[in-house]
Amino acid sequence: MSTPTAPRPGPLAGLLVADLSTVLAGPYCTMLLGDLGADVVKVEPPGGDATRGWGPPFVGAGLDGPGDPGTAAYYLAVNRNKRSIRLDLSRPEGLAVVERLLARADVLVENFRVGGLERLGLGEARLTELNPGLVHLAITGFGPDGPAAATPGYDFVIQALGGLMSITGMPDGAGGGPTKVGVAISDLATGLFGAVAVLAALLARVRATAAGSGGQRIDVSLLGATLALLINQAQNAFVTGRPPVRRGNAHPNIVPYETFATADGEVAIAVGSERQWPRFCAVVGVPELAADERFATNAARVAHRDVLRPILAERLAGRPTADWLVALAAADIPVGPILDVLAAFASPAAVARRMTVDVDHPVLGTTRQIGSPLELSATPTSIRSAPPLLGEQTAAILVELGYSAAEIAGLHESGVV
Numbered sequence: 001m002s003t004p005t006a007p008r009p010g011p012l013a014g015l016l017v018a019d020l021s022t023v024l025a026g027p028y029c030t031m032l033l034g035d036l037g038a039d040v041v042k043v044e045p046p047g048g049d050a051t052r053g054w055g056p057p058f059v060g061a062g063l064d065g066p067g068d069p070g071t072a073a074y075y076l077a078v079n080r081n082k083r084s085i086r087l088d089l090s091r092p093e094g095l096a097v098v099e100r101l102l103a104r105a106d107v108l109v110e111n112f113r114v115g116g117l118e119r120l121g122l123g124e125a126r127l128t129e130l131n132p133g134l135v136h137l138a139i140t141g142f143g144p145d146g147p148a149a150a151t152p153g154y155d156f157v158i159q160a161l162g163g164l165m166s167i168t169g170m171p172d173g174a175g176g177g178p179t180k181v182g183v184a185i186s187d188l189a190t191g192l193f194g195a196v197a198v199l200a201a202l203l204a205r206v207r208a209t210a211a212g213s214g215g216q217r218i219d220v221s222l223l224g225a226t227l228a229l230l231i232n233q234a235q236n237a238f239v240t241g242r243p244p245v246r247r248g249n250a251h252p253n254i255v256p257y258e259t260f261a262t263a264d265g266e267v268a269i270a271v272g273s274e275r276q277w278p279r280f281c282a283v284v285g286v287p288e289l290a291a292d293e294r295f296a297t298n299a300a301r302v303a304h305r306d307v308l309r310p311i312l313a314e315r316l317a318g319r320p321t322a323d324w325l326v327a328l329a330a331a332d333i334p335v336g337p338i339l340d341v342l343a344a345f346a347s348p349a350a351v352a353r354r355m356t357v358d359v360d361h362p363v364l365g366t367t368r369q370i371g372s373p374l375e376l377s378a379t380p381t382s383i384r385s386a387p388p389l390l391g392e393q394t395a396a397i398l399v400e401l402g403y404s405a406a407e408i409a410g411l412h413e414s415g416v417v
Helices: 025-035 073-077 092-104 124-130 155-161 185-206 222-229 231-240 276-284 287-291 298-303 305-316 321-330 341-346 348-352 394-400 405-414
Strands: 016-020 039-044 082-086 107-110 135-140 216-221 257-261 266-270 335-337 356-361 365-370
Touching: 016 025, 016 092, 025 039, 025 082, 025 107, 025 135, 025 185, 039 092, 073 365, 082 394, 092 124, 092 405, 107 185, 135 185, 155 185, 155 222, 185 216, 185 222, 216 222, 222 231, 257 305, 266 321, 276 287, 276 305, 276 321, 298 305, 321 335, 341 348, 394 405
Parallel strands: 016 039, 016 107, 039 082, 107 135, 135 216
Antiparallel strands: 257 266, 266 335, 356 365
16 A cells, blocks of 8 residues: 545644654654644654654664664654654754744644743743744643642553553452553553644634634643543442452443453453343353343343353353354344454454555655544545654755755754754
8 A cells, every 4th residue: 555645635734733742642642633734843852752762673774874773663653744853952043943933833742841841941921922822732741730740751650640550450369460551541642632632722723812812721641631531430439439440351330241262262242232132142042141130131240240251151162263253243242353453453344444554754665554543524634754754854844944054054063953
């Protein structure tokens, strides 16, 4: 599959995003904005975004000479549709470049530790002076105030502090213990919430009465995003006064809704309605359970899950996964195999959703990327460019900001860019 092109501009086409963030939450947010058509300028420190070295795996080892490990897959995952400028913000000349960029930008996304922008001279007053219409998204671990404000935020620690790890993993006594989610879900959720907030702030700016104004600051924290993800589990705790327990793959409020061992593997089954329950019992070969008062309703099944599960487990263990997939699907029972990551992207459903795309990279050749899950009929998303090399568009961005060829040469010679 070749690099896709959008026949129509995305909904954010014409908007300029200054991305001063690194690692994951911020870059994921700005990648989403880039997929939606925004022009994202990634401002990188002299050594580049740290995730460029977060491997293995790496791509393109040795291209910059012996010992060059290449570019980490981690960096490639969240930095497409961006242009990179390498800039030393500790130098006054570097700060001047950023100020020119911010004066033109619609959105600033950054994840400095609390007080970091202020120490650079870019506090809220200065940002408003530069650009009263600027939408400023500040991403932190714990928010700009409170007892942990100065503490750096790391996804793994936030999953622990935010309660998520306490409900993830096998039950007590079943082996293992509290477990992190298999992706950096706190970072990713923060990026998603940040993107939603930016879009809302841009709409509010459109509705502002004074032209050129309407900017605002947005604060999104890893802790807040993680707590917000707890949704039904948190509400269960608020109602009962008891913290939820780990249930492995079992659902806290629906039974049966979990994985079961088969004769040759495992299968995920989700009996999500009372209409499905009698059909499920018939397929599994225990139709009498549908009329058993202990299991007749979901509430009863939840109350008696410890009795019901062994009965179902014994039946499901008697046939291979493929048999159950066919039989349960024929009865319109939600069911699925447990696929690894490569198999998940190769599945017919994922292919139909165009969830992988191949993008041409100037050095690495063709790189495969996750496609956008957002499908807009009139203003489609697009993947227009591969993740940039460090400082790849520095000269072009400086020209756009009004620097002359001599000034650009001077910035290069002095090591500012």
